[in-house]
Amino acid sequence: MENIVLVTHSSEATGGGEDDFLRLVKYLSKRYNLYLIIPNGPRAQLLSEYAVDYLITRFNIFPLSKSSVKSYIKYILVSFLRSYDILKFLIKKKKIVISYINSSVCFSDVLILRFFRIPVIICIKENIQPVWIRKLIFKWINYFSCAIIVISKFLKNVYFEDTGNNNAYIVYPLIEEELYRKIYDNLKTFRKTKDGKLVLLNIGVICNYKAQHLLIEAIKMTNLVDKVKLKFIGRVTSHKYFDYLNSIKHNCEIEFLGELKKEDTIKEIYDANCVIITSLNEGFSITVIESLFFNKPVITSNVGIVPEIIKHKENGLIYKTGDSGDLADKINLLFNDNSLFKKISESSNKSILSKFNLDLSLKKYDEVIKLYKK
Structure with missing residues (x-):
């Protein structure tokens, strides 16, 4: 099986993004060799059971709403440390055909993945504020990623307004x-x-x-x-x-x-x-x-x-x-x-049952991965 990297922003016990990631990991583990990059948390052990190899790394989420300068500086500093962890983890891995980042708040991880020439798919789940920071982040994501997945029409419109890119794939969250x-x-x-x-x-x-x-x-x-x-x-x-x-x-x-x-x-x-x-x-x-x-x-x-x-x-x-x-x-x-x-x-x-279908959403993720893997 081919090797892919999956990165998530959180391993908390609850949360829509966390639930999505666990379901996606279960599904893709039957089709690919998974290398997981996951922060420490209640679900970290469960997620690791589906991986060929995994890295428990530092928890680092970009502040979603207006925050202090101190919060942004802390995010940047932790990003450097996290990138070093990922560098050591990936440096001896065999050919990786693609990577998937589960949240736009992990946008700093894109750079280290691109350093290894790994194509990056990013899923945007958040409407980051303030707007000027969101625009900078979305433009960064648009430049370095090969494909964008969004979880609603609303976020697709926001992404288009900020970047001019109207090619994001809509995949609604996964409901079991x-x-x-x-x-x-x-x-x-x-x-x-x-x-x-x-x-x-x-x-x-x-x-x-x-x-x-x-x-x-x-x-x-x-x-x-x-x-x-x-x-x-x-x-x-x-x-x-x-x-x-x-x-x-x-x-x-x-x-x-x-x-x-x-x-x-x-x-x-x-x-x-x-x-x-x-x-x-x-x-x-x-x-x-x-x-x-x-x-x-x-x-x-x-x-x-x-x-x-x-x-x-x-x-x-x-x-x-x-x-x-x-x-x-x-x-x-x-x-x-x-x-x-x-x-x-x-x-x-x-x-809700007609729109939020687990099988259709998982197949959509797999289709996007197959389309952009190298």
Whole structure:
């Protein structure tokens, strides 16, 4: 079998990009010899089992939203160290026909791969901010890569506007319908919440651009504050922001669950009455897809791929991004209109199954690899 290199940005236990990478690794391991470059994390050991050889390297993600100069300098310094690790790892490897980078936040790895004359395919999953930095990164990627994969029409349009390249391949994120159905069947007798309160769930790392404060602010403006429990799933990446969330919660009942394993996260989705997305910036949210699959109403900010999935008042509700008052209005609307709640719940699952097909997405990845390998 031919040799290929796969690089990922994260080995965390949860996350849409992380889930995609694991499924892709499983699929490609039956067709190629895999050399994996992966940061340390909960999934690193599992990923390594599918590789002929692997490198556990430094965790280094480019800041997605406006950050300090210190953050950017740290990224550059760690990039040099990471490139040295990759150099030592690849220098004695036999002919490698192509490489795939799972996220545009690993754009610095492109240079070392091109040093070995390895063609590079990059998957863009993020809408990096601020815009001027995103444009620089996308132009860098456009120059050094042989092909671009994006996970939504939205990101394809952004990439085209920034680079003038309209040839990016759209491959929607990978949804393991069979696995989800198995988990769903096992959960039919599960009901964790016993106190009679409505559970509103938010999933995402705890940081400014995920904007969890909007949900706390919004629930205080509704007529449901005494009837609701807010749950937040995700590791804390900004302790300053986490402290801020605790300072504004006041009389709200809130539970921070931290980072959970996939099945535990799905249990919480199943247990929730509604899933709320508060992100200010998002390329794609796997949470939206998982929630729709389990027939959970979704209230979401209008970011990223949302307009491609959610039809307002049909399979979810969309509020004005960053507007806690509008979010409060949508929460009141959903829980004070039983017919709307039922309509949205019943139409959620069927709205995603035709677009997010695991087999079609995996075959698309393989087609792009075969097209550009040397």
